[in-house]
Amino acid sequence: MSGKAVKINFKKKLNRDDGWAWLMLAPNVIGFLMFMLVPMAATFVLSFMQYDMLTPARFVGSDNYKTLIHDPIVWEVTWNTIVYTILTVPIGLCLSLLLAVALDNIRHFKRFFRGAYFLPSITSMVVVAIVWQWIYNPEYGIFNWVLSWFGIPAQKWLTSSATSLLSLAIVGIWKKLGYDMIIFLGGLQGISTSYYEAAQLDGASKVQIFLRITVPLLRPTIMFAFIMAMISSFQVFDQVSLMTKGGPGRSSSVLVHYLYQNAFQYFKMGYACAIAYLLFAIVLILTAINMRQEKRMREIY
Template identity: 80%
Template sequence: MERTAQVKRTPKKGALKRDDGWAWVMLLPNVIGFLMFMLIPMVATFVLSFMEYDMLSAPKFVGLQNYKDMIEDPITRQVTWNTIVYTILTVPVGMVLSLLLAVALDSINYLKRFFRGAYFLPSITSMVVISIVWQWIYNPEYGLMNFFLSFFGVSPKKWLTSSSTSLISLAIVGIWKRLGYDMVIFLSGLQGISTNYYEAAQLDGANKFQIFWHITIPLLRPTTFFVFVMAIIGSFQVFDQVQLMTQGGPGRSSSVLVHYLYQNAFQYFKMGYACALAYLLFAIVLVLTVINMRTEKKMRETF
């Protein structure tokens, strides 16, 4: 793996004179911040997940109760399910679109920067601004979405305010915002493919589609897999558009894991339970990251 390779590339012990003193002096501000705001809170959250704490009375040790509650809590089940549905709605569509756009962008000569900039614009924009514009687009009475779809004979929908479309509406915004980001990663993957492959295929008389299907797709597999895992990790942490556009509603129809975590911690003040939810999220991300690293390693060996 790249990480271990790079760690090894740093100078060997004894090759340079030790400079422990200077190292610690220079490292100190960073390490203090890292300990205070990262490492200690991480451990504290874990400890707190075995406690009951409402910020008013002292924390009480309850063992695995929070985790037991989590399994039995129908809301946790619903929000986890919603998170999975959101992932299924966003990841495959987003990946196909961003890959196609990356391939198209990679094969043109003019206006490349313009297109890349245009696709990237949503990725650099605050979700608050995006939610304002999209709430107007989704407005059932005068919004752009119903107007646009009316040309295709689609009947007007209530989008964000109906429990059957709220999650889909949020997913569309999610795809729209993330598209440029994934496209840029695909683009860098495409540029990493040696032109030799394409030339050889062209000599063999392959057409553009065959080249795409038999050369680009297989050689791009490490990038594709990476985008896939990153997109899943990202969609499991979705929060901003939910809080801003639907507050998880109507009912719980668009409430997701992080939204419920936020409510427990900062609205219901069930800190212990929120910490347990945080570790559920962490566990999911951890599993995905490990799968990603394993597969990446395997792919590096094959290619």
């Protein structure tokens, strides 16, 4: 009889704990449903519609996707997005990792340097755009001033099709450097110092310690940072819109910028939703490939 009473009381306590758990989770669950799941479902439905936000939506089947496949601008901006990703992700992660290792080894002013490097990642993109437009100014910008020391003529960084995308990539690397640095610093804190002490006793150099110990043990952190950086780079929009508006021509336009133009400038909401799902498919495939590769590497090592 007592055992049965204990079982009933335990069940009541479990139900009460479950209720509190759901109550605590409710804001996040509601937010996910309202601002993620429902908009994703609405976007998918609208991708099969012709909708200009002024007249009722009209079902057109797969016409938006057929137009997308034969639209040369879509593939041009997709290529620009891929180039931007190639420029920003590997370079940005390498610099962030080296910076994290350097900051992890310094003894003085560690908090100051962490805050200083992290500050750009939380600074408004509007402020960042204004500062970097001044830096890139072809007449009195800092970049051209430095180039003049070496006798190199002034460049039109943001208004030349040859350098506009590269200029945006430099801004992207600089702004995200501190965020990835913090991620790597967290990973470095989880590596036991005994590995480094054993390597030093064996006479390993700092480069060997970094390549043979730090990088392998940070592999899960590196993969996480890589996937997040890749997703972020494919979603780049703000600096493109603020600094170049996709120009000159389409030389610095990216997928999200073209999506925005179709949705809110050309009022082709259905077509914009189809572009959104193209972007979703690309990011999903690349993320799946990276996660599969990481799983294979774990099995090997």
